[in-house]
Structure formats: structure tokens, C-alpha cells
Amino acid sequence: MPGSLPGVLFDGVAYGSLLFLISVGLSVTMGLMNFINLAHGAFAMAGGYVCAVAMNRLGIPFVATLPLAFLAGAVAGGILESLLYRRLYRRSPLDQVLFSLGLTLMSVAAATWVFGPGSQPVHLPDFLLGQVRVAGVDLGAYRLFLVAVVSLIALALIASLRMTKAGARIRASVDDAQAAAGLGIDVGRVFALTFTLGSALSALGGALSIDVFGLDPTFPLKYLVYFLLVVVVGGSGSIAGSLLASMVLGVLDVVGKYYVPQIGAFVIYGLMIALLLLSPGGLRRMAR
Amino acid sequence: MSAAGRVPDARWRPAELVFWAAAVAVYFVFPHHLVLASQILITGLFALSLDLILGYAGIVSLGHAAMFGSGAYAAGLLAHHGWGEPVSGLLAGGAAGAALAFATSFVALRGGDLTRLMVTLGIGLMAYEVANQAASITGGVDGLSDVAMGKLLGLFAFDLGGRTAYVYSLAVLFAVFCLSRRIVNSPFGLSLRGIRDRSARMPALGAPVSLRLTAVYTVAGGIAGIAGALLAQTTQFVGLETLGFSRSADLLIMLVLGGAGWLYGGMVGAAAFLVAQDLLSGMNPVYWQFWLGLLLVLAVFFVPGGIVGTLAGAQLRRLEARR
Amino acid sequence: MNVPRIAFAFALAATLIAARGAPAAEPLKIGVIAEFSGPFAGYGKQMHNGIKAFIRQHGDTVAGRKVEIILKDTTGPAPEVAKRLAQDLVTQDKVDFLAGFGLTPNALAVAPLATQAKTPMIVMNAASSVITTRSPYVARLSMTLPQVTAPMAQWAAKNGIRRVYSIVSDYAPGIDAETTFAKTFQAQGGEVVGSVRVPLKNPDFAPFVQRAKDARPQAVFIFVPAGEQGIAFVKAFTERGLREAGIKLIGSGDVVDDDVLEAMGDATLGVITTHHYSAAHDSPENAAFKKAYAEANGTGSRPNFMAVAGYDGMAAIYAVAKKLDGKIDADQAMAALKGLALQSPRGPIHIDPETRDIVQTVYVRKVERTKAGLYNVEFDRFADVKDPGK
């Protein structure tokens, strides 16, 4: 059994990287605009369906559908942000919960109407199937691909936030929107940009997750708890915090299920409560 | 020199009497819909308990179903093992809910809104898992069946049409509502509203904040347990869903839809939500959730502060404008 | 005396009587309680498709009464909602039959009500053995988990499989499957080298499959609810390379359910399962059923075991209605159901008089690619299997 620990750890990292990709957008939305957007999973689902339709009906190869999913998420995010979300930034968190849950219910029903209740098949290209032997350990090819893509995205995100002017503007707005506005930063545009980016990332995450999570209309509700876990444990608004939290939760969830399947579910929930109580601000407070 | 100065008192306003008269009238006007009506009353009682902690003490919870479910299982197990007397089952349910609330209050009440949201969510999910793992006792996913109820007060059996269930639920709801009304209008209630508005200031007034929150959280847990017991007794079945995440999430939606902080918001929200759900799913069994979602989104834009919030708020503003 | 008012009252009474019409013309109402929205929406859809296929084939009137189907959505495992919907159907719509029940908790919640309201209840999917014991007015036309699992254990033991690792979903049907398989397999000299129960709400099977691979069994026995869980499991099974390691995959037919088999693709080739219905079953009844199914529901979806249960449920109701000449009395209906034999698209079936549960042939099948696509091709059978769970 212990022989496969590296394999299990790798699975955890792959699972964590998927959680990160989908929830990083939510983390920034909640951190930047402190808007509790429970409908964030719906953007991931939209990305998933765009990828599934492109692949199954239009015959576009899987890898090529990823940018499409990213764009679809961005467009959906941009439209919804300007039409609906923008009016609710100053509303109470409870109104935001009511609004986003309502939106989620609509997205679930709409997806059922258009795509039917069943789940979408995805046919991965051959080079992503099966296993690859790396340093004596069998690693899932698709999971390797996942970890690679997500690490690239994470690096790009962290670098752009740290290095570029736009990144600085976003970080300023995250810390204090009023002060940032005082400096002449058009916080409204920054919100829109970030929300769109967050939705696009989530859509990309949705497309990448079909193979692991499966894709059916109830996706946004089914994994809502996992996305919230990452955001709150990681500390909303922090990319590094979300990355750390995703990895911790991913690894421990997989390890828990492998070694102690009977109490597997408790591991995650117990961990979340413990982490939250240790540092209410989440890992971001620790990571700083 | 206006000697006015309104102070919280227990006087019944005319609008309240109309509300309760309507609740009694439902028994006669809708004889065939009493099963749905009693489930609305039970959900209203459950929403009342969330209103106590959210509307009055500012405690956000996404796992309130844990207390509801523990009350349902307590009453269900009692009846399952032969003790079918309803009222004592109800008290057992209340005690179970209060006990679980007290035990988890040390964890659930720390940190800000977002932390509380997630910790209570975690507690709810763990309660669900415990009940699922303890399948030998709770029946797990299959649920606890043959919850054999004795006659209410030894006189009224639980009939098929839901008549006894409705009267029983209404009586319990009204009793607990009066108790809540007292709590909310008492000095204790006033201190809760202080904690909700600015808990940081309360210690400077001499208030032991965490003790107060634990007290109201436990009382609310007891009320949620009673609501759970009521559902177990009137449907004579206890499923895992009494602890489920969607029950807590729907509850939060109903309270916000109705308007938190007015005691009536939970009940009005529950009635609106469940009636809409029943009608919509009757019309279109597969896609009704779309229209329900739309209803919620529209409510946020056009009925800010919830149904009761908008009505009562308007009256309050008229009062202040006239001054 | 003002004559006009009396005359008016008299006229009103007359029209009312006329409107009621002869009692026999009353429609035969069937209340179908199932999951039409939420994660199990596929269950309700397939059952309803099976019902529509039957009506398409046999017309919508029986014993002079027009059949009326009333759909009620439980949204998922929600016992108090199912019970409330049943109470509405019985008290308001005054249905003659309750039917459907995709999930066990909903069936268990409604069973006591069937007794109280004396309304026959036809179960078209929920598979826990205990359901028919909960009310004398329940009859099942689908299957029970032990019934379709025991043959798998017997077949495995007889075909050189000695060491099996079992993986099941952690809920009542899953536990039924695990215990039945272990009991039967060990009785035949087989050895269950390990077993694990996977949480029902589980996004990822990889760690469990890896654990099974490390136990190096000859075969993995799997039970998961039909639908997307099957897809996720088979994907993890292939990706972990258990097939390359020579580990066979066996289980109840749920994991390779006709509804999702095509979506799973070639990863399922060679998987051996036991189940009571396969869309590829070769019989004139099945061919007629598939034609009616396509006409009623379009060619988009393929009938699965839930559709055939819906179809046979209607066949049972029509048989009872004919026998009682349209006047449905609950006790007479149950008497008619006991021992009722039908020539179902899946093969000959009959209702066991004592347990009112279904007795049917369970087939051993292997997933093969036929001209018409991926199908579970039956190659062995266990005739007239009673539910070992009772």
C-alpha cells in the first residue's frame, strides 16, 4: 500500500489544481467585490458544455476547445456582470446569496432543457489517455496535462498580478476599493475586468473537469460546496491563498479517501472547520 | 415636549391578527390542501428559528438543518421504538436540537459572517454524514420508516387528509411564535439587536456577547428541533434530507425572500416559496426550477429587504416622515 | 312562494347529475411519482418514456376507461415531498393507482400511505428488498439488488474467478449488493479480498480504484446507481490501467446502463454484468417495445431497464383493469396482481404471490460493439430468480 503514496499524492495535486482553476475566479470576486457569487459554478458548467458541444457536434479536437470555453466564460461573465451583478455590489450578502442561488437554479434548469438530464460524454485525444510511468510511478496522463496547464495559469496569474500595472490596480482595489478610487483607478472597470477573467477561468476549469467530475446540469450545485471550501479556507481575494488551500484540500481529500475511505467525508469537513477556526482570515493570513 | 418614545412592547398590531386569522381560515378554505399547508407551517416554524439568530442576532448559518434533522430523528426514533405520544416526542426533538446547537455553538459563533457561513455549512454536512454512517440506527439513505404516532392528546389520530397535522402544527407554531415575540421584545431581545447592529460596542455596555449568542443559538436550535420533530410526526417518516444542504439553503432563501428581522418574514417567505414551488412543479415537472430561480432574482431587484421588509419598512418610513 | 327560485334550483340539480355521466366513463387515473428534476432526472424521464411507449402500442383506453397519467416531481430523494404528492394524488385527484418511485426513500415514505388510502402502488425502479414488506398494497415490476447481484457471484465462481475486490456506493442498495455478492460468492468458494464503500455524493473514484488495484484481485465487483456515477467509475477504472493489469470488471447491470453506455465508449468493452434487461435482448416483444419507444420518444435515447419497468408496470395495470372490468377495488387489484404473469420485453416475468415482488430471468451479458453500437449482449442466463433478499 505505501508503495503508491507518491501516486496518491500526485492525484491529490491534480485534483487540487482543478479545484484551484475553478475557484480562483470566485475567490477574487468574493475578495475584490466581496460579492458572494454562488452562481460561479454555472460559468464552469457553461465552459464545460461549450467544450462538449464543440467536440461532439463540431468535431473540434479537445485541446482546441479550451480557448473556446475560456472565451465563452469571458463573454457570459462580461454580459451578466454589466447587466445584473453591477447593480448588487452594495447590497447585503444575504441578497447576493438569494440572487446567485436564483441564477444557479435557472442555469440548472436551462442546461437540462437544452442538453437533457444525462451527462455529456467527452472523448479525450489518445495522448491524454491511460497512464505514463514517471520515476517508477504510474501517473494518469490526463492528470499530468491538468497539473501542467494549471501551473502555467497559476504562474501567469500571480506574475501578472505582481508585475503588471493592471495587476497592481486589481490588488489595490482588492485591498480598499474606496482608496483605489481615490487614486483615480476606475474601480468599476476593474471589477468588470476581474469578474470577466474569473468567469473565463472558471469556464476553462469546467471544460478541463469534465473528465474528472463529469458534466451534467446539476454541476453548479453539486460542487458548490467544494468551491466555497477552497475560497474560504484560502482566504478570499488571494491567489496564493487559494492555490495553497486547493492543494491542501485536494491532497487530503484524496489521501483520506484512499487510506481511510470509511471516514473520508469527515476528513474534509473536519479539516475545513479546524482551518477556519485556526485563522478565520483563511490561509491568506498565514501565507502573508 | 413629545412624551412619545416608542419602546418594544408585546402589544398585538391589527396586521398580526389578520395574519393569524388567515392561518386559521386556511383550515376551512383549503380542506384538500392541508398536507401542503401543514408543511408550510412547519417550514415557517423552522424559518422563525433562523430569523431569531439571523434577523435579530445577526448570526448567518448555512447549516441550520443540522438542528432540524436532529429533532426529526429524535422524535422519529422515539416513535419508531414504540413511544408514539406526540407532545413528549416534540419536546424530545426540541431538546435534541437545543443540545446540538449548544454543543456546536462554540465553533459556529466564532469569526465573521463568511467564516460562520462555512463553519455552519461544515457542521450541517458532518451531521448528514453521521446520520448516513449510522445507518443501523437512522436507516441511512433509506430513512427511518414506521414512525407510528399515537393519538394527539389521546383524542385525535393523524388522519390521511392532514387535518390533525394542520391543527397540531398551527398550535405549536402559534405557541412558539408567542414565545419568540416575547423574547424579541424583551431586554434580552433588545441586546440581541444591539449585537446584530454593532457587536463590537456591546462589551462597552456591559454585555457578555458570546454568552448571549450561545443562549439565543441554543434556543433557536431547540425551535428548529421542534420543527423537525413536527415534520417527523406529521409525515411519519424521517429521511436524510432533513439534514441536507438544500434544506438549509432553501431556508435561507425563504427567510431573505420574506425579510429577516420582522419575525413574520420567515413564515411569509416559506408560504410564498413552497406555494410557488408546488404550483410551478405541478405545471412543469421537469423545468420548474427555472421559473423559481427567476422569481428569486426578480425578488432581489424589486422587493429589496424581502416581502415583509418592504411592507413594514414602508410603514416605518411613513411613521418617521410624519414626525 | 316564488316559483322561479325553486325552478332554478331544480334545473341546476338536473344538469349536475347529467354532467357526471355514467360511472364507467370515469378516466382511469394513474399518479406517477418520480424524479423529473435534479440529479436523478434521468430516472423519471426513462420511466415516463416506458409508459408512453406502452400507451403508444396498446392505446390509451382499457376496460372502457380512458387512461390519464398525472406526473408528480419529487426533485430527488425527498420522502416528505413524495408522501405529500401521494396524499394530494389520493385525496384530490382520487387516482386508482400510484406508480413510479425511482428511489427507495420515496417508495418507503409512500408505502404506509398506500395501506391507509387502500390504493395499489406499482414500483417501477426502487430496488431495496424491504420495500414490498412495508405495505400489502405494493407490487414491484422492476427488480431488487440482491436478485440481480447473486447470479453475478454464482457465474464468477463458476468461471474461474477466485479473488474479487468489491466497490459499492455507500447507501442501502449498495450495501444490499455488497452483502449479497459476498455471501453468495464465498458460499461458492470464492474470496472477497477487500471491499470499500464510496460516498454517494462523490466526484472522484480514482483513490478507490487505486486501492482496488493495489489489492491485485482477479476481478473488481462494482455497484453504483445507474447514470453519471457509472461513467465516472469506468473512466477511473480505465485510466488507472486495471484493464492492462488483467483485472476484469464485473457487477450489476447498473454500471453499464443502456442510457449511458454509448457515452462511456470503448472503455466498457468486455465488461461482464448481470441484469434483467438489455436493449439488445432478442425477443419479438423487445423489438415491438423498441419500435413503440422510438415512435413515442424519438430516436434520441435508448430504452433502459427503468423504461421497461415503466412499460411492464402499465401492462400490469391494464391486465388488472381488464380483469376487474374497469372497477378498481384495491384488494381485488392486489389479488389480481399476485401471481400475474406477463410476457415482458425482457422475457417472461411473474409476481410472487407471497412477497408481491417480481420473479424474472437474470441474464449474464458482456459489452460488445455491434452494428448498432455498444450493447450488453446476453450470453448466459439464470431463469426465474426470486429475490434472495427476503
Next chain:
Amino acid sequence: MTAVLRTEKLSRSWGALAAVREVSFALEAGARHALIGPNGAGKTTLVNLLTGALSPSGGEVFLDGDRITRVPQHVRVRRGMARTFQITALFPNLTVLETVLLAACEQGGLCWSWLSPVARHAREIAEARRIVRELHLEDEMDVRTRILPYGKQRLLEIAVALASRPRVLLLDEPAAGIPKSESAEIFEVLARLPKDVAILFIEHDMDLVFRFADRVTVLAAGSMLAEGTPAEIAANARVREVYLGEAAHA
């Protein structure tokens, strides 16, 4: 003259920053004691240490001779220590009367009574009405604090503190943000308070300090620079040099 509130080498530091450095000071019964010093001298930190909002890194605090260093804030209030806040911290949805009434009920230990309506506690209501009238807020009795003008909110801050029937009243810049004309009105109210209430107040406006205080403590960079009557402090060269800038009256 017994000291009702006394500290011994009270200090508080965050890492390297020593906000309050070993301050030993006494507040006499019935005193009108001003606490002055430049911004960042540690005045508010000291008040937070006295009221228990902040726990000290070292030193002791005594109330009527009993050690209360580790006693939580709400217990100190029940033992007669009330305070106001430099930045108003009131209850947006409570009306003026409800706010003062809440403080009165808390002080009476009444807030654990959860069945009798507030209306039934006539004694606390009368007390609250009296305080509201005394602070010229009777016209705004039913107005929610959220829509109360800023000046009235400052008065309400004081009313809430008085409703706790304090023997020691700590005022953190009671007249902060109030134009000159109105701030005098606030200090008249404070002057009319009974002699058995000891008041320690932080104030920047020197006219007010010298008009109302009978004793002054000067803090600078966390430690006590000087203490004495207003006249002594005005004459103190070091105070003038540190606090009033260069040697003013050369």
C-alpha cells in the same frame, strides 16, 4: 483623596512599537481629569487598556483598590466603568431611546430577562428618558441612529455611557468633529454631572481643557511627560517644548 482608578507601570507594545510605556497614574474620585498629548502619544491605547478592550503587555490596573488587569471589559462596565468612542460606534437600526435604554438595561443586569417586554421595566425607561432629556435629545427620541445628525450622535455617545450609571467615565474626544459653538454645550453637560462621578477625558482643544479640567496628564510617545493642575502644566517648559512646538514664550 482616594484614587478610584489607578495604574502601575501599565504598558502595551506591538512587537517593537511600544504604544504605552510603564504609565503609572491615578484618577481621583470626582476628578475632572484631562489626558492630552500629540497624535500617536498613546492616549486612546491607554483608555482601551483601562476599559479592558486591550490587554496590557505589562503593569496593573486597579479599580477601587481591586486588581482588574485581567477582568474582561463587560465586567468592568458592570462595576461602574463606562466609556465613549472617538469614532462613533452606535446601533444604526435602534432609535435614540432604545439605544440609551439598552445601556440602562445592561447595567441593571436586566438583559437576561427574556420574557417580560421592555415596556414593563418602568424604572429603566424613566431613567433613559431623563438622560435623553438631559442631553437635549428628546426631540429625536424615536429617530433611528442611522439618520441622526453627527452632532446629535456625539451627544448620544455620552448618553449611552451615562446610562451605565458609571462611577468612572472615560471620554475619548467627546467633542471630536463638532464645531466650536456646539462643543462647549457638550462640556456644560459634563460639568453638571454629579461630583461622585470621576471623569477622564481626552481633548485637543486647550481652552476646553483649561476650562473644565481640575487635573491634567500629558502623554508623549507612550510615556507620561507631566501631570498637575492646568496652571502647572501650562507653565511646564518641557510640556511646552514637546507639545506646543518650539519654546513658545522665549
